Amino acid sequence: MKLSKVWLLMAAGALAWAPVHAADVAAGKAKAEEACADCHGDDGKGDDESPDIVKLTQKEFVTALQEFQSGKRNEPGKMQQKMVREAKKLSAADIANLAAYYQTLK
Numbered sequence: 637m638k639l640s641k642v643w644l645l646m647a648a649g650a651l652a653w654a655p656v657h658a659a660d661v662a663a664g665k666a667k668a669e670e671a672c673a674d675c676h677g678d679d680g681k682g683d684d685e686s687p688d689i690v691k692l693t694q695k696e697f698v699t700a701l702q703e704f705q706s707g708k709r710n711e712p713g714k715m716q717q718k719m720v721r722e723a724k725k726l727s728a729a730d731i732a733n734l735a736a737y738y739q740t741l742k
């Protein structure tokens with residue numbers, strides 16, 4: 637009885653741990669539809685105001701979002717300010733999931 641309880645806790649721990657380490661494309665898609673598609677489009681290719689984010693490499697994608705979050709990329713432009721606000725709502729797991737999802741749209 638005691639031993640099985642330990643296994644159960646370990647299994648639950650592994651489940652909670654997993655999303656941080658393995659990018660989840662389905663979660664990235666859900667987040668993209670909810671938070672990014674309004675500006676970057678359903679296909680991620682952007683429009684006159686928002687850039688194409690599908691053409692970025694996974695690394696460029698993650699770096700861009702991290703720079704919006706850290707303030708490294710932060711100019712007074714109205715549209716960029718909106719992007720900065722969006723980026724600040726994302727967790728590290730969100731960014732990894734979104735990066736993996738947008739790679740699938742290439």
Ligand code: HEC
Pocket residue numbers: 667668671672673674675676685686687688689692696697698700701713715716718719722723726734
């Ligand atoms: C309000 C409109 C808007 C929303 C919503 C939005 N973005 Fe953006 N995004 C922009 C604009 C505008 C830029 C260009 C900013 C600049 O001038 O650097 C941009 C830039 C980016 C870039 C950098 C592109 C490059 O070429 O360097 C990435 C990556 C990005 N957005 C991802 C996302 C993701 C992921 C989401 C959803 C969580 C999102 N954006 C939501 C408007 C938006």
